Amino acid sequence: MENFKVEVDGDGILVATFDVPGRSMNTITAGVMKELPAIVERIKSDAAIKGAVLTSGKASGFCAGADLGEMDSRAAAQDTRSAEEKLQAAFDSSFAMNKMLRGMETCGKPIACALEGLALGGGLEIALACHYRVAADNPKSQFGLPESKVGLLPGAGGTQRLPRLIGVQNAAMMILQGEPKSPTEAKALGFVHEVVEPGDTLRAAKKWLKGSPNAVQPWDVKGYRVKDGPYSPGGGMAFVGGTAMLMKQTYGNYPAQKHILSCLYEGIQVPMDAALRIETRYFVKTLQTPQARAMIRSLFLSMQELSKGANRPQGVDKYEIRKVAVIGAGFMGAGVAYVQAMAGVETVLIDTTQEAAEKGKDYSKKLLDKRVSRGKMTQEKADAVLALIKPTTSYDDVKGADFVVEAVFENREIKAEVTKKAEAQLGPNAVFGSNTSTLPITGLAEASERPANFIGVHFFSPVDKMGLVELILGKQTTKETVAKAIDYVLKIKKTPIVVNDSRGFYTSRIVGTFIGEGLAMLSEGIAPAIIENVAKQAGMPVGPLSLNDEVALDLSCKIREQTKRDLGDKYRASPIDPIIEKMVVELKRHGRKNGKGFYDYPADRKKKLWPGIVDLVPTKIAECPPELKTELARRILYIQSLETARCFEEGILMEARDADIGSILGWGFAPYTGGTASLIDGVGVRKFVEQCDALADKYGDRFKPNALLREMAQTGETFYSRFGGEKAKKAA
Ligand code: NAD
Numbered sequence: 001m002e003n004f005k006v007e008v009d010g011d012g013i014l015v016a017t018f019d020v021p022g023r024s025m026n027t028i029t030a031g032v033m034k035e036l037p038a039i040v041e042r043i044k045s046d047a048a049i050k051g052a053v054l055t056s057g058k059a060s061g062f063c064a065g066a067d068l069g070e071m072d073s074r075a076a077a078q079d080t081r082s083a084e085e086k087l088q089a090a091f092d093s094s095f096a097m098n099k100m101l102r103g104m105e106t107c108g109k110p111i112a113c114a115l116e117g118l119a120l121g122g123g124l125e126i127a128l129a130c131h132y133r134v135a136a137d138n139p140k141s142q143f144g145l146p147e148s149k150v151g152l153l154p155g156a157g158g159t160q161r162l163p164r165l166i167g168v169q170n171a172a173m174m175i176l177q178g179e180p181k182s183p184t185e186a187k188a189l190g191f192v193h194e195v196v197e198p199g200d201t202l203r204a205a206k207k208w209l210k211g212s213p214n215a216v217q218p219w220d221v222k223g224y225r226v227k228d229g230p231y232s233p234g235g236g237m238a239f240v241g242g243t244a245m246l247m248k249q250t251y252g253n254y255p256a257q258k259h260i261l262s263c264l265y266e267g268i269q270v271p272m273d274a275a276l277r278i279e280t281r282y283f284v285k286t287l288q289t290p291q292a293r294a295m296i297r298s299l300f301l302s303m304q305e306l307s308k309g310a311n312r313p314q315g316v317d318k319y320e321i322r323k324v325a326v327i328g329a330g331f332m333g334a335g336v337a338y339v340q341a342m343a344g345v346e347t348v349l350i351d352t353t354q355e356a357a358e359k360g361k362d363y364s365k366k367l368l369d370k371r372v373s374r375g376k377m378t379q380e381k382a383d384a385v386l387a388l389i390k391p392t393t394s395y396d397d398v399k400g401a402d403f404v405v406e407a408v409f410e411n412r413e414i415k416a417e418v419t420k421k422a423e424a425q426l427g428p429n430a431v432f433g434s435n436t437s438t439l440p441i442t443g444l445a446e447a448s449e450r451p452a453n454f455i456g457v458h459f460f461s462p463v464d465k466m467g468l469v470e471l472i473l474g475k476q477t478t479k480e481t482v483a484k485a486i487d488y489v490l491k492i493k494k495t496p497i498v499v500n501d502s503r504g505f506y507t508s509r510i511v512g513t514f515i516g517e518g519l520a521m522l523s524e525g526i527a528p529a530i531i532e533n534v535a536k537q538a539g540m541p542v543g544p545l546s547l548n549d550e551v552a553l554d555l556s557c558k559i560r561e562q563t564k565r566d567l568g569d570k571y572r573a574s575p576i577d578p579i580i581e582k583m584v585v586e587l588k589r590h591g592r593k594n595g596k597g598f599y600d601y602p603a604d605r606k607k608k609l610w611p612g613i614v615d616l617v618p619t620k621i622a623e624c625p626p627e628l629k630t631e632l633a634r635r636i637l638y639i640q641s642l643e644t645a646r647c648f649e650e651g652i653l654m655e656a657r658d659a660d661i662g663s664i665l666g667w668g669f670a671p672y673t674g675g676t677a678s679l680i681d682g683v684g685v686r687k688f689v690e691q692c693d694a695l696a697d698k699y700g701d702r703f704k705p706n707a708l709l710r711e712m713a714q715t716g717e718t719f720y721s722r723f724g725g726e727k728a729k730k731a732a
Pocket residue numbers: 327328329330331332333350351352356406407408409410411414417418435436437438458459460461
């Protein structure tokens with residue numbers, strides 16, 4: 001066998017050690033699916049075998065689940081069979097795992113699972129089909145069913161065994177949210193039987209096997225009743241309350257979520273064999289949704305590629321990042337210092353006064369204190385992390401830095417001054433990165449003596465929570481610099497995308513169109529609550545007015561004035577301008593930062609839409625029938641995808657993958673679509689163009705599709721066929 005080492009000890013205990021060759025982590029591949037049934041058959045039919053233990057040969061853990069790469073191609077497979085034949089084939093292949101695991105748990109011999117490390121997705125589902133689970137008390141271990149995070153549901157018995165072990169309410173929470181549990185939490189919930197010292201799981205599993213164990217699962221014992229069945233108070237909470245809560249949180253955009261509840265509801269009322277067939281039916285149905293396909297590609301495959309440095313130019317040696325100087329210890333700089341220290345990077349934090357620099361370091365102290373108080377870190381470790389940050393005003397401390405992140409005010413002159421001061425101390429190989437949010441990098445690099453080593457490193461706030469870093473290439477940025485910047489971003493455990501230079505780059509530019517469309521709706525007299533709610537129903541994490549409050553209205557005003565100055569006669573005044581101007585200049589409503597914007601921010605209550613908006617713009621539309629909702633939702637999403645298409649045409653974006661991941665990680669663009677580029681592919685380029693033309697007739701030229709989209713509609717290309725693959729790497 002290739003993926004398992006199978007041995008039988010003197011007590012007749014078969015030990016199957018899961019160890020997929022050439023991988024750091026076990027996943028369930030087609031090869032694994034061929035070998036596991038043979039092991040089960042041997043356990044069942046070999047009279048010399050008294051029981052078995054499944055364990056892993058990997059230090060990383062037991063198994064991380066199905067190989068989603070294989071699953072993606074399965075979902076995408078083109079074939080000529082009839083719809084019914086295809087459905088039957090999909091059912092059969094998806095049911096194979098359920099059939100095999102059911103065979104395992106009813107084979108008549110006791111089987112234990114020894115979990116030294118993590119078991120996720122299909123990995124945990126294998127473990128749940130064993131009769132006994134022993135876990136090592138390893139703080140890095142995680143046990144969970146994260147399928148819903150990529151638009152799927154657990155399809156190897158997870159939706160059936162977990163509720164039967166821990167009750168419907170707990171299982172529903174775990175499966176819908178996809179959050180893993182630690183070994184002790186798993187034991188408290190009841191899906192792990194025993195927690196032992198690391199390295200001791202195999203011994204404990206064998207001990208259980210030798211103690212005349214029961215080889216029958218609880219649900220196969222006559223009289224078994226599931227906890228929180230549908231007709232119990234707990235079940236009422238889970239199903240009635242759960243359905244309502246789900247709609248509130250997802251607005252029905254994620255079919256997997258609804259299918260998970262259906263699996264639980266229907267499955268727990270019937271015996272296990274029927275329950276597993278129900279699960280497989282919902283699994284196949286879910287796998288075939290466009291949402292699952294888009295989410296698997298973006299949130300799993302693309303994320304995995306980017307986190308392995310997929311955009312990194314080849315032929316450049318790995319760049320070790322030991323010391324980084326962060327200049328500007330404000331909101332962003334303080335956050336960058338924290339994530340660096342957490343990644344073990346020696347950090348110099350510079351500001352104009354020692355007090356400001358210390359204040360920046362205090363931000364890390366606060367976050368670390370929180371971790372310690374929540375038991376997520378020891379005080380000793382927190383002290384060690386904090387000690388990595390040196391607050392200072394002296395550029396002498398920049399000496400020896402491998403990388404610089406400039407995060408001073410968004411002001412060209414100040415940025416130029418600190419660039420010169422820092423470069424005077426840097427070695428020839430060091431990279432200078434600017435965290436500007438809008439200023440073109442090529443222009444900023446003019447202040448640099450070494451523009452080849454200059455790059456945009458755009459973080460998102462709050463830095464400790466946001467996973468994206470947008471790397472922006474200036475005209476003279478070299479491929480060595482890109483590679484080093486990617487090494488830096490990966491070192492601090494963020495996901496890098498690579499884009500070309502322009503005002504607002506990719507992310508800020510698209511966010512601008514989202515906010516702009518919300519304001520356009522406001523100027524049309526659409527009630528603010530409708531705008532905000534429709535945006536959320538379309539899948540955006542917050543409404544455009546709320547987001548404008550977050551990024552600050554006075555900033556919007558400043559950007560508008562700057563654009564007016566830059567464009568001169570070409571500037572086209574918009575009906576939004578007087579609204580924003582009045583909000584900022586006359587009413588001093590600057591957004592969340594001064595406690596008043598489109599929302600009011602009372603200290604003791606949740607924020608609320610400011611009632612005075614209607615005096616600024618009288619409400620003409622206060623009802624939102626379904627057709628209007630569809631049109632508003634379309635406007636909100638399409639305006640962002642249209643601008644993304646323009647970024648491709650202008651060469652700012654090079655890869656569909658970067659557009660999608662940038663949009664989901666950067667500003668939470670409707671994840672079920674797969675991202676701004678996937679949205680267009682999902683709708684179909686031709687249909688998207690037609691729908692945008694219709695919007696343009698009604699709402700103006702901003703909805704006019706660009707030449708690229710029209711060409712793609714003609715040729716039948718998609719963003720992934722035209723901009724998939726290795727474009728960014730080549731361009732760098
Ligand atoms: P901030 O005002 O909170 O911090 C700026 C810091 O720079 C201040 O502590 C200031 O004292 C310091 N500073 C000013 N001049 C300096 C100098 N000559 N030498 C050293 N330090 C100096 O601003 P911020 O929100 O942290 O933004 C910083 C940069 O990050 C800006 O370019 C901004 O556009 C960009 N950015 C901001 C966000 C955001 O959400 N706030 C997001 C991405 C990028």
